[in-house]
Amino acid sequence: MTNDATASATTSATAETIDGFHLVINALKLNDIDTIFGLPGIPITDLTRMAQAEGMRVISFRHEQHAGNAAAAAGFLTQKPGICLTVSAPGFLNGLTALSNATVNCFPMILISGSSEREIVDLQQGDYEEMDQLAIAKPLCKAAFRVLHAQDIGVGIARSIRAALSGRPGGVYLDLPAKLFSQTMERLEGLSSLIKVVDPAPRQIPAPDSVARALDLLKGAKRPLIILGKGAAYAQADAAIRNLVEKSGVPYLPMSMAKGLLPDTHALSASAARSYVLAEADVVMLVGARLNWLLSHGKGKTWGTPKQKQFIQIDIEPKEIDSNVAIAAPLIGDIGSCVEALLGGMGSNWAHPPADWTKAIFERKEKNLAKMSATLALNPVPMNFHSALAVVRTIVTDRPDIILVNEGANTLDFTRSIVDMHQPRKRLDVGTWGIMGIGMGFAVAAAVTTNKPVLAIEGDSAFGFSGMEVETICRYNLPICVVVFNNNGVYGGMDVNKSGGTDVAPTVFVKGARYDKLIEAFGGVGVNATTPQELSKAIVEALNSGRPTLINAVIDESAGTESGRITQLNPQTAAKKS
Numbered sequence: 001m002t003n004d005a006t007a008s009a010t011t012s013a014t015a016e017t018i019d020g021f022h023l024v025i026n027a028l029k030l031n032d033i034d035t036i037f038g039l040p041g042i043p044i045t046d047l048t049r050m051a052q053a054e055g056m057r058v059i060s061f062r063h064e065q066h067a068g069n070a071a072a073a074a075g076f077l078t079q080k081p082g083i084c085l086t087v088s089a090p091g092f093l094n095g096l097t098a099l100s101n102a103t104v105n106c107f108p109m110i111l112i113s114g115s116s117e118r119e120i121v122d123l124q125q126g127d128y129e130e131m132d133q134l135a136i137a138k139p140l141c142k143a144a145f146r147v148l149h150a151q152d153i154g155v156g157i158a159r160s161i162r163a164a165l166s167g168r169p170g171g172v173y174l175d176l177p178a179k180l181f182s183q184t185m186e187r188l189e190g191l192s193s194l195i196k197v198v199d200p201a202p203r204q205i206p207a208p209d210s211v212a213r214a215l216d217l218l219k220g221a222k223r224p225l226i227i228l229g230k231g232a233a234y235a236q237a238d239a240a241i242r243n244l245v246e247k248s249g250v251p252y253l254p255m256s257m258a259k260g261l262l263p264d265t266h267a268l269s270a271s272a273a274r275s276y277v278l279a280e281a282d283v284v285m286l287v288g289a290r291l292n293w294l295l296s297h298g299k300g301k302t303w304g305t306p307k308q309k310q311f312i313q314i315d316i317e318p319k320e321i322d323s324n325v326a327i328a329a330p331l332i333g334d335i336g337s338c339v340e341a342l343l344g345g346m347g348s349n350w351a352h353p354p355a356d357w358t359k360a361i362f363e364r365k366e367k368n369l370a371k372m373s374a375t376l377a378l379n380p381v382p383m384n385f386h387s388a389l390a391v392v393r394t395i396v397t398d399r400p401d402i403i404l405v406n407e408g409a410n411t412l413d414f415t416r417s418i419v420d421m422h423q424p425r426k427r428l429d430v431g432t433w434g435i436m437g438i439g440m441g442f443a444v445a446a447a448v449t450t451n452k453p454v455l456a457i458e459g460d461s462a463f464g465f466s467g468m469e470v471e472t473i474c475r476y477n478l479p480i481c482v483v484v485f486n487n488n489g490v491y492g493g494m495d496v497n498k499s500g501g502t503d504v505a506p507t508v509f510v511k512g513a514r515y516d517k518l519i520e521a522f523g524g525v526g527v528n529a530t531t532p533q534e535l536s537k538a539i540v541e542a543l544n545s546g547r548p549t550l551i552n553a554v555i556d557e558s559a560g561t562e563s564g565r566i567t568q569l570n571p572q573t574a575a576k577k578s
C-alpha cells in the first residue's frame, strides 16, 4: 500500500500541541532508546520518518521477522529492550515469530505494531489488515498492552520497558491503533505525561540462607561443575563470574552463547571434556542456564544417571526451579548479586576441588584437543566443515572483538565446538529453539549496536531464511561479512528422490549455487572460496575493509550429518532407540 506515502513527515501537532507520533518518539528517547528496527507501511510510515527526523536511528528491513530478530539481539547485547516496529496484521504476524523467540530466549524486546480501528476490529467488519492483534500476541510473550489515548502513551511505553527488562527478561507486545498517532494534546501536558522508568531491572538480592545452602553443597562436592548459560552472558557480571570460577577452582562448561564469558582457552574450561564432566560431576551449579533439552533435561545417559547428582541453580525466575529435576539449592536473584554473595561467603581460603577431578578433566581435554588439531590440519578437497572452520578459528583468535553470528545444523555444531570465543557476548546463535532465520537480523543488530565487525557463519539453508537482508546490510553499509557454508542443501546435498521422479529430494538445493552473486546485486563484495586460503583471504579483507561481503564457501556436500548433532531427536531415530 502506498497511499500513506507523503514526501515528508507530516505532523498533526502545532507549536502548542503534541501528537501521538511525537509522544511515542519522546517516550522512547526519554528512556534512552535510540534505535528502531522495523518496516514501514500503514499506519506507522510517518512514525518511522518522524523518529528519524527526531534523531533516532531507524533501520528498515525487508521482512519484519528480521527486524524483530534484530530487536531481540539488540536487547540481549545492550540490556535495553530492542524495538521492532511493524504494520498491522501481516506485518505484526511476521514480527511475532521473533517476539516469541525473544521470549523463549529471555531477551528483552518490544514489538510495537500499528493496528486497525478497534470499533471495526471488535465488530469484525473487515477493516484494512484487520486483526485482534493483542489477543493473538498475549500467549506468545511476557506481557501485552494497548494504548487508546494519547495521554496514556507514556504509561504504555513505561510498562512495556519494565515488563521486558524486570525479572526474567522477555518480549512485550505494544498495540498502537492508527487513530492514536494523530491525537493531539497540549504540548507541556503531553510531555509531562511521559515516564522515565526508574530502575527497570532492580537488583534481586538472594536470601542469605539460600547462599549458605548453596555454599555448603559446593564445599562438600568431590567433582563439582559450573555451567554458564546465556542468562549469565546477558547479566553482564563478567568480572564476578570469572572470579567465582577462579576462586572456587571449579571447572566450567559454557553453553553456546556463554562462550567467551571466560576465554574458551581458560585452564578451567571443560568444553573439550563435556561428556565426561556431565556424566561424572556430583554437584552442578547452573548460572543462568535452564535444564532444558540442550542439557538433556538434567537426566539420562548424558548425566551418567542413575549416579547421584545435586544441583545448585542461580536464576532470577523462581518458577524455573525443579522444572526438570530436583534442585537441592536454588539461589533466586540476579546473577550479579548471587555471584557476589557467593564470593562473599567463600571467604579467603576456599579449598579448590580435589586434584584427581581436575586432573582427569585436564587429561581428557588434552586428548580431545589433540584429536581436534589433527582433524583441523587436514586439507581435503573440496573443503569440509573442519578445514573451513580452522580458518575462522584463527581469525577469531586474532580478532577477539569480532561478533560471531552462527546458524545452520552442521555449520552451527561444528562452529560452536571448533571456534573459540575470547570475549563475552561475542557469539549470537539459534538459541533455545534452535531456530533458523536469525542470521541477518542478529548480524545487523550486532553491527548497529556495537560498531564492531560481524562475521556470520551460515549454513546455506539457514542463510536462505533471511538472505534478502543482504540488501539491508549494503544499504546501511554495515561491516558484516557473511560466509555461506554451501553444501548444496539442508544438512548436505546427497539425498535422492526415492520415487525415482524428476524432483530433487526435499533437502537438496540447486547444486553449485553462487550465493556470492546475491550481494553483488546491491553493491557489496561477493567472493567464491573453494580453499581455506581463499576463504581466509576473503574474510580478512572483509574485516579490514568493513565492506559488506558475502563469501560462498564451497563445502563437500557429503560432509554433514542429518540434523547435525541432534539426529537423535528425529522421530525415526528416536523410535528406534526407545
Ligand code: ADP
Pocket: 104, 105, 106, 168, 169, 228, 229, 230, 231, 232, 234, 235, 255, 256, 257, 258, 287, 288, 289, 290, 291, 292, 294, 314, 315, 316, 317, 320, 333, 334, 335, 336, 431, 432
Ligand atoms: P542457555 O540456553 O545458555 O543454557 P537459558 O536461556 O536456558 O540459557 O537460560 C537462561 C536463564 O537465565 C533463564 O532461566 C533466565 O531466567 C535466567 N536469567 C536471565 N537473566 C538473568 C539475570 N540477570 N539474573 C539471573 N538469571 C537470569
Ligand code: TZD
Pocket: 407, 408, 409, 410, 411, 412, 434, 435, 436, 437, 458, 459, 460, 461, 462, 463, 485, 487, 489, 490, 491, 492, 560, 564
Ligand atoms: N525452520 C525453522 C524456522 N527452524 C528450524 N530449525 C528448521 C526449520 C529445521 N532446520 C534445522 O533445525 S537446521 C536446518 C533446518 C531447515 C538447516 C540445516 O541446513 P544448513 O546447515 O544448510 O543451514 P548444514 O550445515 O548444511 O547442516
